[in-house]
Amino acid sequence: MHLIKLIFRNALRHKLRTGLTVVGLVVAILSFGLLQTVVDAWYAGAEGAAPNRLITRNAVSLMVPLPLHYRDKIRSVDGVKAVAAANWFAGVYQDPKNFFPQFAVGPAYFSIYPEYRIPDAQYRAFVRDRAGAIVGRKLAQTYGFRVGDVVPLKGTIFPGTWTFVVRGIYDGADAGTDTSQFFFHWDYLNETAKTRMPTLANKIGIFVVQIADADRAAEVSEEIDALFKNSPAETLTETEKAFQIGFVKQTEAILIAVRIVSFLVIFIILAVMANTMAMTARERRGEYATLKALGFGGGFLATLIFGESLLIAAIGAVIGVVFTFPVADWFASEMGTLFPVFEVSRETVVLQAACALAVGATAALFPARRAIRVRIVDGLRAIG
Amino acid sequence: MQPVVEIHDLAKSYRRGGQIVPVLSDIDLVIASGDFVGLMGPSGSGKSTLLNLIAGIDKPDSGTLRVAGVDITTLTESDLADWRAQNVGFIFQFYNLMPVLTAFENVELPLLLTSLSTGERRHHVTTALEMVGLGDRMEHYPSELSGGQQQRVAIARAIITDPTILVADEPTGDLDRVSAEEILTLMERMNDELGKTIIMVTHDPHAAERAHSIKRLDKGVLQDGEH
Numbered sequence: 332m333h334l335i336k337l338i339f340r341n342a343l344r345h346k347l348r349t350g351l352t353v354v355g356l357v358v359a360i361l362s363f364g365l366l367q368t369v370v371d372a373w374y375a376g377a378e379g380a381a382p383n384r385l386i387t388r389n390a391v392s393l394m395v396p397l398p399l400h401y402r403d404k405i406r407s408v409d410g411v412k413a414v415a416a417a418n419w420f421a422g423v424y425q426d427p428k429n430f431f432p433q434f435a436v437g438p439a440y441f442s443i444y445p446e447y448r449i450p451d452a453q454y455r456a457f458v459r460d461r462a463g464a465i466v467g468r469k470l471a472q473t474y475g476f477r478v479g480d481v482v483p484l485k486g487t488i489f490p491g492t493w494t495f496v497v498r499g500i501y502d503g504a505d506a507g508t509d510t511s512q513f514f515f516h517w518d519y520l521n522e523t524a525k526t527r528m529p530t531l532a533n534k535i536g537i538f539v540v541q542i543a544d545a546d547r548a549a550e551v552s553e554e555i556d557a558l559f560k561n562s563p564a565e566t567l568t569e570t571e572k573a574f575q576i577g578f579v580k581q582t583e584a585i586l587i588a589v590r591i592v593s594f595l596v597i598f599i600i601l602a603v604m605a606n607t608m609a610m611t612a613r614e615r616r617g618e619y620a621t622l623k624a625l626g627f628g629g630g631f632l633a634t635l636i637f638g639e640s641l642l643i644a645a646i647g648a649v650i651g652v653v654f655t656f657p658v659a660d661w662f663a664s665e666m667g668t669l670f671p672v673f674e675v676s677r678e679t680v681v682l683q684a685a686c687a688l689a690v691g692a693t694a695a696l697f698p699a700r701r702a703i704r705v706r707i708v709d710g711l712r713a714i715g
Numbered sequence: 716m717q718p719v720v721e722i723h724d725l726a727k728s729y730r731r732g733g734q735i736v737p738v739l740s741d742i743d744l745v746i747a748s749g750d751f752v753g754l755m756g757p758s759g760s761g762k763s764t765l766l767n768l769i770a771g772i773d774k775p776d777s778g779t780l781r782v783a784g785v786d787i788t789t790l791t792e793s794d795l796a797d798w799r800a801q802n803v804g805f806i807f808q809f810y811n812l813m814p815v816l817t818a819f820e821n822v823e824l825p826l827l828l829t830s831l832s833t834g835e836r837r838h839h840v841t842t843a844l845e846m847v848g849l850g851d852r853m854e855h856y857p858s859e860l861s862g863g864q865q866q867r868v869a870i871a872r873a874i875i876t877d878p879t880i881l882v883a884d885e886p887t888g889d890l891d892r893v894s895a896e897e898i899l900t901l902m903e904r905m906n907d908e909l910g911k912t913i914i915m916v917t918h919d920p921h922a923a924e925r926a927h928s929i930k931r932l933d934k935g936v937l938q939d940g941e942h
Contacts, residue, residue, distance in 0.1 A: 333820065333827055340815035621811040624772050625872075626800025626828050628793060707772040714809050 334631070338638035345611075349643060352607045356647020356690070357654065359600035360683050364655035365662060366593035367679045370586055373579055375672035379507050380571035382545035384443060387538040387555055388574075390565040396534035397564050399521075402437075404558050405538055410551045413541040415440035416517050418534075422484030422493060424474070430669065431470050433484065433513040435520035441465075443541040446504035453478065453499030461519050463498035467510030469671065471500045482513075489524060489531060509671035540568070597686045604694035608640050612698030619702045620710020629703035636699040637692065644691025652683050716747035719879060719912045720769055725778030727764055727935075738764045739935045742778065748879075751906045751913045753926030760932040762916045763884055769914060770882040771799050783879040800828045804873030804911070806883035806902075810865040812857040812872075818844060819853040822871045829876065843871040847901060863894030870901055874909065881905065883915040887922050899925045 342349055371378075387405060389395040399416070406414045417440065420433040441447060441454070449457075449465060456478075457463040466476050476482065480497045495515050503510045525532040542551050552568040559566045569577075579586070612619075619632050655675050663673035725742035728735050739761045746752050754762040767773040768780060771787045780788050783802045790798055805811070812821045819840055826836045844853055847867040857865050866886060873881050883902065887895035903925055905911045917923050931938040 333816075333824070336820070337813070337815065344815060617811065618813060621805075621807070621813075622824075623796065624770070624799065624805055625825050626796045628796055708767050711772075711807070711811070714807070714811060 334634060334638070337635060338642055341611075341615075341635065342639045342642050348607060348610075352604060352643055353647045353650070355600050355603050356644060356687065357651040359596045359690075360648050360651025360687055361654050361658060362596045363593045363686060364652065364675060364679050364683045365659060366589050366596070367682060368655075368659055368673060368675050369670070370589055370593075371676055371679065372670040372673045373582070373586055374576075375507060375509065375670070377572050377575035377579060379446070379509060379672070380575050381446075382548065382570065382572070383542050384571040385540040385542060385548060385552055385555070385568050386571055386574040387540055387566050387568040388536070390556075390567040393536070395564070396536055397538065397566065399533040399535055401535070401559065401564075401566070402538060405540060405555055408551060408554050408558070410542050410544060410547050410554075411540055412543050413439045413443055415443050415539045415541075416535045416537075417539055418517060418520060418536040420484070420489065420515075420520070421487045422489075423487065424482065424484055429474070431473075431511055431513055432671075433515070435517040436514050437517045439541075440514070440539065443539055446508045447501040448504060449499045449501045457498035460496060460498050461516060462495055464495035464513060464515040465499040465501055466497055466514075467512050467671075468500055468502050469510040470513060471497075473511070476500070489520065489528065491523075491527060493523075506674050507672055511671040539571075597690065601690045601693055604640065604644065604690050605697070607643075608636065608694045608698045611639070612636060612702055616702075616705060616710045617714035619705060620707045620713070623705075623707050624711070632702045633695075633699040636702055637695040640695035640698075641688065641691040644687045644694075648684050648687030651687070652680055655680075655683070716749055718745045719748040719750075719783055720744065720746035720914070721779070721781040722769075723779045725765075725768065725775050725780060727761070727768060727773070727775045737935055739768075739775075739932075742937050744930065744937060746912065746914065748912055749906070749910045751903070751925070751927045752915065753923040753929040754914060754916045754932065755918070755920075755923055755929055756932035758918075761935040762932045765932065766882050766884055766914060766916050769880070770803050770805065771795050800825060800876065802879040804876070804878040804881040806866070806869055806873050806881060806886045808885035808888040810857070810862075810869045810889075812865055812868055814857050817854050817856055818849060818860065818868045818871075821857070821868055822875050825872060825876045839875060840871075843875050844868070846874075847871045861894070862890050863897055866890060866894070866898050867901065870898070870905065874905060874911065878911075880912045880914060883913060883917075885917055886915060887917070887919060895919070895922065 389397050402414050402416060405411060416437040418435040420435055422433050424431070441449065457465050464482060470476065476497050478497055478500060482495045482497060484493045484495065486493055501510065521532055540555070542548060548570050555568045556566050622632060659673060659675045663670060666673070722742050722744040725739060726737070727739040728737040742765065754766060756762045764773065768775050769782055771782065775788060779786060785798060787795060787798060813824065816824065822840045822843055823836055826839060831839070841850070844850055847870050849864060849867050849871065852860060852864060857868070860868065886902065887898055890898060899922055902913060906913050915922070915926060923929050
């Protein structure tokens with residue numbers, strides 16, 4: 332009881348110093364959490380990938396399309412349940428800064444992605460309308476899209492102004508589902524391409540392949556690629572997760588930098604905290620000597636110092652973690668659809684708490700060691 | 716009277732800048748139980764060092780040092796800490812109270828090392844604080860007390876575990892004349908009424924007059940001389 336009382340009262344002894352240290356910790360823990368969430372958001376596509384989905388693309392590059400007739404051949408491979416074509420559209424909505432992913436998708440696409448939850452009536456309306464589109468909830472909220480709205484997109488790969496009608500809004504099955512995308516009929520794209528830009532007709536960016544058994548992913552991938560071996564357009568088939576990580580890898584240097592900065596922030600606050608605890612312990616040298624003279628051992632002194640340091644760190648951690656959520660929400664809204672999924676994960680919160688406790692414990696290490704080792708007569712000399 | 720402190724051929728030196736500086740040498744001293752001894756001498760004569768050795772917060776280079784029947788030179792740091800908690804009450808010049816604890820909590824502090832219950836501790840602390848005349852200041856923090864009152868709290872803390880000896884290093888050195896007299900009177904009471912053996916280091920001849928006997932140190936050597 333006395334010990335806890337002493338720890339609390341000691342922590343609040345220099346209110347300004349403790350307050351400033353806590354503020355520093357809050358900023359560090361908050362920044363760390365935010366940066367970790369940015370890294371997580373980068374990997375969100377890979378995290379949301381299903382093990383029973385494969386992506387088949389041109390082996391040369393994603394920029395080189397595949398012929399449409401590959402679809403039927405892929406479908407014939409043993410273990411393949413469904414195949415859907417998908418083309419990256421890259422249209423501009425009003426202004427180039429309004430970026431969001433747009434895909435022309437084949438009929439089987441939404442059955443392969445059951446995590447996109449579309450009301451039945453809306454899906455039927457989408458199927459009936461050649462120029463219909465389905466948009467994600469986050470995208471709809473960002474630009475105020477509602478069912479029935481007309482959305483014009485200026486094509487960059489497929490020139491001209493394309494007009495779509497929003498026929499449905501999908502929700503994610505969970506918080507990790509990307510709801511920032513815009514889908515429309517691949518047939519609409521292809522038919523228009525046939526008349527306006529015949530060289531782009533009957534060309535597919537990727538095939539999304541649903542397989543019956545996720546354990547056979549490697550085997551089925553090999554079989555698909557074997558079908559097109561030595562053809563003018565050889566394929567590369569990989570799991571959806573590997574495909575998404577391939578994208579992330581292209582920007583890995585940025586991710587590494589973000590991670591380094593996040594841990595640098597923790598290191599800086601560690602230095603600040605260690606300085607605070609060192610000053611504190613130096614000022615209380617006489618008190619520690621008095622306690623030792625009265626018969627208290629090194630364990631008691633160490634508990635006092637570690638307790639105080641961990642208490643300050645815990646206060647900073649709790650406030651920092653609590654603030655991370657609204658700040659992450661604000662950051663996500665400011666970023667628009669740049670980060671389709673921007674959620675502070677449980678792992679991030681655990682990591683924040685662990686970092687704070689590690690800072691608290693490390694900062695107390697040397698002051699505690701010094702307090703334990705101080706000779707009573709030397710410590711008592713410091714008083715007066 | 717039984718001797719409570721027995722010192723024979725004690726020596727102590729410090730290392731300062733690569734040189735060994737002798738502080739105490741050839742100290743032979745016996746202090747009887749219930750005695751009130753004043754240790755006097757000029758600055759640097761070694762009186763505080765001798766007090767620290769008797770109190771078990773410093774170790775001699777050589778010689779024997781038995782206090783309360785124990786040769787404390789043979790004890791480990793941990794055993795010495797336990798021994799101090801049971802046998803020594805400290806009264807410091809600057810009181811050395813914990814500023815974040817109330818008078819009650821400061822006095823209670825040494826009892827945390829005992830197996831007494833909360834209720835027993837409360838009873839002991841209340842009695843001790845009333846004995847030093849601070850029954851109405853129990854919830855006050857040191858900063859809310861005068862120097863004399865803080866030293867009374869320190870005396871209550873020193874006697875709370877019923878130690879064998881009380882060691883006081885310049886107990887009136889930071890006090891005005893009136894407060895100093897009050898503290899010395901209180902120490903006399905502790906000696907007379909509770910039978911506590913007191914060893915007091917002081918520069919002040921007025922304070923030394925309260926002691927039953929005076930030991931004088933000069934250049935680390937104990938001189939003859941009685942009060």
